Amino acid sequence: MTELLKISLPDGSVREMPEGSTPADVAAAIGPGLAKAAIAAKVDGELRDIGRPFEGDAELALVTNRDEDEALELARHDFAHVLAEAVQALWPGTQITFGPATEDGFYYDVMAPADRAPFGMEDLPAIEEKMREIIKADKPLCREAWSRQALIDKWKADGESFKAEWAAELPEGEELTVYWSGAPNEEGSWMDMCRGPHLPSTGKLDPQAFKLMRVAGAYWRGDQANAQLTRIYGTGWLNKKQLNQHLMRLEEAAKRDHRKLGREMDLFHLQEEAHGSVFWHPQGYKIWRELESYMRRKMDGGGYREIKTPQVMDARQWEQSGHWGKYRENMFVIPDEVPNTEDEGPVISGEADWMALKPMNCPAHVIVFKQGITSYRDLPIRLGEMGCCHRNEPHGALHGLMRVRQFTQDDAHIFCTEDQVVEETRKFCELADSVYKDFGFKYEIKLALRPEQRFGSDADWDKAEEELRNAVKEAGMATEEFGWEELPGEGAFYAPKLEWHLTDAIGRTWQVGTIQSDRVLPERLDATYIGEDGGKHRPVMLHRAIFGSYERFIGILIEHFAGKVPVWLAPTQAVVAPIVSDIDDYAGEVLAKLEAAGIRASADLRNEKINYKVREHSLKKVPHLLVVGKREQEEGTVAIRTLGEKDQRVMPLDEALAMLTEEATAPDLR
């Protein structure tokens, strides 16, 4: 007599099933609709194949496409397998390696056979077509347990050297599994090593819900020393509608691209001769100046004192700070000599001492701190600088304003006693909060904990991590609302750090603000203060920034607002546009009043139709267009057309001025 298994379902009911039965059998027993919809199972909380037999009594929850997170994960993983199968079907001899689900899709790293070039964009349509065939064939996905040795032998026999290498490294004794697409060992079936779980068959995928996006190079195991593979990226969803929504989001991101908007709005440009450094145009620099004034007010109000330190310092200084040893490959160095310019020069002797452009402001701030004698009564000392730094970034890393080689930070260093660390950190949390709120950003705070490679004792790390954690708790921000999370291994080598991640209008996140407590640099540069006991003590140094860098923050603002930055930041806040040239004088009067009120405005007196002017200034993202015609002149009014609105509002000039003045006022001054 066979034993019956007790399978408990989420509604609390219990079904008795014969031994050897599977979640699919349970689904079938409940009803044909569910049997069709079920794509996987959660058995005792673990996501599993729906066709995998129970091993005993179990709690079961059937997974359908309504369980979107699980369903997407499964579908993407399966798309990746189908992708690999398709590539091997088209080009036998292709080696497969690894293919996981990603945030919005999947990829698979493959190595083209020796007799053909790496796969390119032009191969994608054929691969997509083959993938659709595999999906439509509705091949069952069958799980099979293998021994490690058998698997290694199989991969070697198939010429799959990467897979063989990988299988050999999997822990011995663990049951290894493979999945077949099609019946095991049958002609036309395809196999991959995989932990699973998978959908019951390829036909559960929607052949219209994926798209191969691009190919890129990737290294075997992410290591440059290893073979270069071709990574084929796809985006995958549960249905065509979701796919289309995703493609539209990508389009939206492309529309917001700050490099494109920067050119269209004439904010800045980049060029070959200074790659990685920004040429700010008058319009773009107006945004910068407004941000800088804003941040100065914030920092002044927070008890910071602004300084300015040298751009170039002798290498000896960088040696002492540790940058020469740890960071030199990212530093621009220059010989400390006048080059010989005879015969085509410049020629350098190679014997001069080195100097370097500063990649960070911190050593210079310690130097300023060390001038004179500091008493504990003076602490905390908060030194701020709009510090212009140069970092010789890898060329492939450069990206518009987001990653540059010359940038200016809203930097500051707080020198304080051990006892003041938590309080200073808490204050910083509040300052950062007020800034991000002024821009309307939502953000999350993360604590990056000790990395494997680090300076200092575990006791120091325990303490430093606890201080930052407590400071955020005291600020009431270590909560779900603030996305509080601790990230093991992500800290700097000398200290843990708090990170502020902004979420932009289309859901992307950007790390901007940070605070790090540092006990290493004060030590290396021998910073001290005189304590209550009359002896020398070591201050703690807090490195902190809120914007991060002006360049990057402006890039984020452009993308977040799609160029339509708030009026107080807009380079041109209003344009006066007369309809006919008879009104030019009145337009001039209006402009004069705007300028007197401190509004950044101009008048468009060109011999163009009003349609043309509206279109042009709208494209330039000017927030307010003040249209004036005969009627407005007679009545002393303006017709305001606001960016993004179709209708205009006619109002008396004084009223318009009051409105614009209000909108043009920075949020901290309102």
Add this chain to the structure above:
RNA sequence: GCUGCUGUAGCUCAGUGGUAGAGCGCGUCAUUGGUAAUGACGAGGCCGGGAGUUCAAUUCUCCCUAGCAGCACCA
């Protein structure tokens, strides 16, 4: 830095082994038009840089450089 792709007018892009084209923008003229492109005419290019192949290179080959995508990097 690695791999792939790209570099033609201010911008977006066509094109060709016999030194080039469009649209927008710009200039001139006409037009004075009520809320997202008025019309005509005109100017504007060392076809990223260097080398090679060729009678001839913007076009083919190689090297360099920058950009783009991804990877690696981002203390």
